[in-house]
Amino acid sequence: MEKKANNVLIGINDLKKSFGDQKVLDGINLELHDNENLVVLGKSGSGKSVLIKCIVSLLKHDEGSIKVGEYELTDINEEDLIEVRKKIGFLFQSAALYDSMTVRENLTFALSRLKEGFSEEEMNNKIVEALENVGMPDSIDKMPSELSGGMKKRIGLARTLVVNPDIILYDEPTTGLDPVTSHEISNLINDTKGKFKNSSIIITHDINCVKTVADRIAMIKDGKVYKVGSLEAFINDDDSYIQSFFK
Numbered sequence: 001m002e003k004k005a006n007n008v009l010i011g012i013n014d015l016k017k018s019f020g021d022q023k024v025l026d027g028i029n030l031e032l033h034d035n036e037n038l039v040v041l042g043k044s045g046s047g048k049s050v051l052i053k054c055i056v057s058l059l060k061h062d063e064g065s066i067k068v069g070e071y072e073l074t075d076i077n078e079e080d081l082i083e084v085r086k087k088i089g090f091l092f093q094s095a096a097l098y099d100s101m102t103v104r105e106n107l108t109f110a111l112s113r114l115k116e117g118f119s120e121e122e123m124n125n126k127i128v129e130a131l132e133n134v135g136m137p138d139s140i141d142k143m144p145s146e147l148s149g150g151m152k153k154r155i156g157l158a159r160t161l162v163v164n165p166d167i168i169l170y171d172e173p174t175t176g177l178d179p180v181t182s183h184e185i186s187n188l189i190n191d192t193k194g195k196f197k198n199s200s201i202i203i204t205h206d207i208n209c210v211k212t213v214a215d216r217i218a219m220i221k222d223g224k225v226y227k228v229g230s231l232e233a234f235i236n237d238d239d240s241y242i243q244s245f246f247k
């Protein structure tokens with residue numbers, strides 16, 4: 001993706017989104033920088049998922065602007081939206097694998113949907129490489145039902161990585177996992193950033209995950225960005241609202 005001079009991959013300006021008379025996002029200003037993990041924190045129902053759904057146009061925002069690279073998402077045409085979606089990988093809370101497909105078929109489906117023109121051998125190499133990157137090369141012919149929750153998350157990440165996105169959006173990547181597996185997934189998020197030099201927005205309530213992955217944190221409150229800053233700045237902030245997340 002073409003990177004802007006100040007290394008902003010996503011620029012969000014005065015973003016507003018309501019459902020009926022419920023204002024969920026009420027003027028969000030936020031940037032995602034090059035090669036950073038940006039954690040979005042906020043109470044349940046504060047609009048974190050709505051925000052990342054707006055970023056991939058799964059939801060249409062009401063007002064404001066979202067720029068992804070050179071593309072402005074407001075009134076984007078279908079063709080450009082396809083290009084934007086090629087740049088952004090989205091790891092849903094549930095990993096969302098197709099249960100009737102093997103791991104290989106799940107990854108092949110993702111790859112062939114977004115990137116055309118690979119030979120069978122190239123596809124296979126990419127799939128094997130993606131599975132190796134998440135430490136799951138032996139699962140290639142398994143069905144999702146044969147995998148644990150942590151393994152499914154890894155396969156979900158492999159499926160996201162196989163198309164080599166510049167940006168990954170993680171929605172609650174460690175929810176429902178035991179502390180050890182959660183820590184492994186958090187480390188994997190960091191390894192991915194180190195290896196592929198991509199940028200990520202991570203929504204999580206898991207403070208250990210926040211402490212492991214966050215380069216910067218944005219806290220959402222009342223539909224706005226309440227504070228944005230480094231992990232260190234958040235940990236040392238004496239604002240009681242902020243501290244309630246870290247205690």
Ligand SMILES: Nc1ncnc2c1ncn2[C@@H]1O[C@H](COP(=O)(O)OP(=O)(O)OP(=O)(O)O)[C@@H](O)[C@H]1O
Nearest residue numbers: 019022024042043044045046047048049050051205
């Ligand atoms: N498609 C929709 N239609 C109507 N209301 C919605 C829709 N999607 C989200 N909302 C509402 O928007 C608000 C914010 O939801 P969202 O899922 O973004 O919260 P969240 O911060 O991600 O919460 P959690 O941490 O619990 O996942 C909620 O009140 C939710 O009911």
